[in-house]
Amino acid sequence: MIEVKNIVKKFGAFAALDHVDLKVANGELLALLGPSGSGKTTLLRIIAGLDWPDAGEVSFDGENALAHGASERHVGFVFQHYALFRHMTVFENVAFGLRVQPRAVRKDEAAIRARVKELLDLVQLDWLSSRYPSQLSGGQRQRIALARALAIEPRILLLDEPFGALDAKVRKELRQWLRSLHHEINVTSIFVTHDQEEALEVANRVVVMDKGRIVQIGTPGDVYDNPATAFVHSFIGESIVLPVEVRDGCVRLGGKPLNIAADGVSSGPSKLFVRRHDMAIGPAGSGAFEGAVRHVRTFGPIQRAEVALSAGEGTTVIEIDAPRDRELQPGDIVSLHPRRYRIFAGQD
Amino acid sequence: MGLTLTWLSVIILIPLAGLFLKSFELSLDQFWGILTSRRTLNALKISFGLAFAAAIVNLVMGMIIVWALVRYRFPGRRIFDAIVDIPFALPTAVAGVALTSLFAQKGWLGAPLAELGIKVAFTPLGIFIAMIFIGIPFVVRTVQPVLIDLDAEIEEAAASLGANRWHTVSKVILPSLIPALLTGFALAFARAVGEYGSVIFIAGNLPNVSEIAPLLIVIRLSEFRYADATAIAVVMLVASFLIIFAVNRLQRWAQTRTPAY
Ligand SMILES: Nc1ncnc2c1ncn2[C@@H]1O[C@H](COP(=O)(O)OP(=O)(O)OP(=O)(O)O)[C@@H](O)[C@H]1O
Ligand SMILES: [Mg+2]
Numbered sequence: 148m149i150e151v152k153n154i155v156k157k158f159g160a161f162a163a164l165d166h167v168d169l170k171v172a173n174g175e176l177l178a179l180l181g182p183s184g185s186g187k188t189t190l191l192r193i194i195a196g197l198d199w200p201d202a203g204e205v206s207f208d209g210e211n212a213l214a215h216g217a218s219e220r221h222v223g224f225v226f227q228h229y230a231l232f233r234h235m236t237v238f239e240n241v242a243f244g245l246r247v248q249p250r251a252v253r254k255d256e257a258a259i260r261a262r263v264k265e266l267l268d269l270v271q272l273d274w275l276s277s278r279y280p281s282q283l284s285g286g287q288r289q290r291i292a293l294a295r296a297l298a299i300e301p302r303i304l305l306l307d308e309p310f311g312a313l314d315a316k317v318r319k320e321l322r323q324w325l326r327s328l329h330h331e332i333n334v335t336s337i338f339v340t341h342d343q344e345e346a347l348e349v350a351n352r353v354v355v356m357d358k359g360r361i362v363q364i365g366t367p368g369d370v371y372d373n374p375a376t377a378f379v380h381s382f383i384g385e386s387i388v389l390p391v392e393v394r395d396g397c398v399r400l401g402g403k404p405l406n407i408a409a410d411g412v413s414s415g416p417s418k419l420f421v422r423r424h425d426m427a428i429g430p431a432g433s434g435a436f437e438g439a440v441r442h443v444r445t446f447g448p449i450q451r452a453e454v455a456l457s458a459g460e461g462t463t464v465i466e467i468d469a470p471r472d473r474e475l476q477p478g479d480i481v482s483l484h485p486r487r488y489r490i491f492a493g494q495d
Numbered sequence: 496m497g498l499t500l501t502w503l504s505v506i507i508l509i510p511l512a513g514l515f516l517k518s519f520e521l522s523l524d525q526f527w528g529i530l531t532s533r534r535t536l537n538a539l540k541i542s543f544g545l546a547f548a549a550a551i552v553n554l555v556m557g558m559i560i561v562w563a564l565v566r567y568r569f570p571g572r573r574i575f576d577a578i579v580d581i582p583f584a585l586p587t588a589v590a591g592v593a594l595t596s597l598f599a600q601k602g603w604l605g606a607p608l609a610e611l612g613i614k615v616a617f618t619p620l621g622i623f624i625a626m627i628f629i630g631i632p633f634v635v636r637t638v639q640p641v642l643i644d645l646d647a648e649i650e651e652a653a654a655s656l657g658a659n660r661w662h663t664v665s666k667v668i669l670p671s672l673i674p675a676l677l678t679g680f681a682l683a684f685a686r687a688v689g690e691y692g693s694v695i696f697i698a699g700n701l702p703n704v705s706e707i708a709p710l711l712i713v714i715r716l717s718e719f720r721y722a723d724a725t726a727i728a729v730v731m732l733v734a735s736f737l738i739i740f741a742v743n744r745l746q747r748w749a750q751t752r753t754p755a756y
Contacts, residue, residue, distance in 0.1 A: 195655055196654075196655070197651050197654070197655065216654070217651065217654040217655050218654045218655070218656075218657050218658055218659055219657075220655075221657070222655055223655070224651070224652065224655040226648050226651075226652060228646075228648065230646060230648035230649050230651070230652040231652075232649065232652075232653075232667055232671075233671065234670045234671050234673075235670075243653070243656055243658070243666070244656035244657055244658075246666075247653075247656065247657055247658040247659070247662040247666070248657060295652075295656065296655075296656070298656070299656055299657055
C-alpha cells in the first residue's frame, strides 16, 4: 500500500501541495484529476522521489520511502513527453532499467533479452525493437515508455498525463488498452489526467485535486453523482450552474422562489447545480423554471435545447439534454424541473 | 542556387583546383621526396601531432567548461560564458603576441613556470598551448546547445529506472553528447592544424623542433620553392577535407537519432 500523509510542498511562498493525504491500495488503478496547476505532477514527483516534500510522509507498504532516492524506490514513471533515450534503440530503452541494476541482482544477457521481448510483446510493439525513438509515432513512444517503466517490475507505476500529447482517437484506444493492461499485470498505478472523461472511464477510484489540495476521493460514480464541492460539480461532468439565493429554506432565482427544497443549505447567496440531463420537461406551471426554447440541436438519442429562463433579471440561458420522445421547437414555452440537483453555499 | 554554386566555385574550388594543378607539375617521385624530407615530415608531425593532442585536451576541458556553464549558476557565469568567445574574436596575431608575452621568461605565467624549470615560449609546448587556446571555443560552442537542450526528464527517467549517477552520466548524458563532442573535437583539430597567426609568435620556429607546417609553406614560398610549398599545402588540404567529411558524417549520424518533433 502506498501511503501519503500530510504532504506539504512549497515553491517559494506558494504551496503547490497543501496537506495532501492519500492511500492507494495494492493493485489499484487510481486517476488523479484536476485543473492545470493543481499539483498533480508535483504529487507524482514526490512519490517517485524526483522531488522532496517540505513536510509529511510517504511510505510504501509501511516502509519510509523518503529515506530513499528515486533510483532506489522501484517506482515506474511514465513522463508526459515520454523522455525516451534518443540514442538508444527501442530495445535498449526497455532494457535500460535491467542493465543498470546492481551487479549482484543483474540478470544475464539472455534473461534480459527474454524479459525485454516479453515486455515488447505486452505493449504489442515487438516489431519495432531495433528502431530509434525518433522513428516512432507518439502513441508508440508512449507505449515504449510504459514498457521501459515496467521492466524494473515497479511496486507502483506513475503515469503523468500519459495520453496528453496524443490526438483524441489514439487517446481513446490507449485508454482502453491501459485498462486491459492493468487488468492483466495488476500493478498499482496512479495516472494523472485533466480529462475527466478519461479518469471516469479508466480508473477504479478518482482523486480530484484543486489548488494543491485533494477535494474528493471516490469511485467514478461517486464523484459524478455526489460531488463534494461546487468545484467538483463543475469540474466533473458538465453542469448547469445558476446563482441563487437561499432565504429561510426557500431557494430563489432573481428574487422569484423556485419550488425546490434548500437541502439544509444555510441562508445566503448560493449556487444551484443541475446536470443537463437531469432537467425534466413538464407541462407549463408544473416545474421550478419557466422558459422559452431558443434553439434545438438533435444528435443520437437526445436533443440539446437552449432555453431562456424567464426568472432572474435579464435572460439566463441554459442548455438542457432532453430525450427525443417529446419534440421541442424553437419558441415553445416549457416548464423545467430538476430531478436531481445540488446547492452549494457561496457564490464562488 | 546557381548563384550559390558559382560563388562557391569561384571562391573555394578554383583556388583549390589551382593548387592541385600546381602540384601536378611535380613528378610523383619529386612529390614524395619533398614530403619525406626531414624538415617537411617534422613540420607535419608537429602540426598534426600537437593539434591532435590539443584537440584532446580541448575535448576534456571543453566538456568540463560546458558542464559548469550549463548546469551551475554561479556569479560571473555570463562573463565567463562571453570569455569563451575571445579566441574566436581576437585577431590571431594579437592572440599570438599576447600569449607570447604571457608565457615569455619574464611574463606573468612564464616567470613562475620558469622557476619550475618549465619553458613554454619558443618551444613545442608553446605551440601546444596556443593550439589549445584557439581550439577551445569550438568544443564549447558545439556541445553547449546540445547539453542545454538535453531534457532534465531524461536524467529523471534514468534515475527512476534505478540508474545511479555514474550510469546516468555514462549511459545517458555522454552518449547523447557524443556527436556534438566529436564535431567539436574535429573542428578544434582542423583549426589547430591550420593555425598560423597565433602560433608562430610563441613557437620559436626552430626547424624540426618547433616549426609548424603552415609556416614551412610560407618559408618555401619566400624562397620561391613553389613546388615544395604546394606539396605541403596539398597534404594539409587533403587532411582538412577528410576532417570536414568526418564532421559531416557525424552530423548526419547524429541527426538520424534525433527526434523530428
Ligand atoms: N519547479 C517549480 N518551481 C516553482 N513552481 C513550481 C515548480 N513546479 C511546479 N510549480 C508550481 O506548482 C503548481 C503545481 O504544479 P504541477 O506541475 O504539480 O501542476 P499540475 O497539476 O501537474 O498541472 P498540469 O495539469 O498543468 O500539468 C503550479 O502552480 C506550478 O506553477
Ligand atoms: Mg502536470
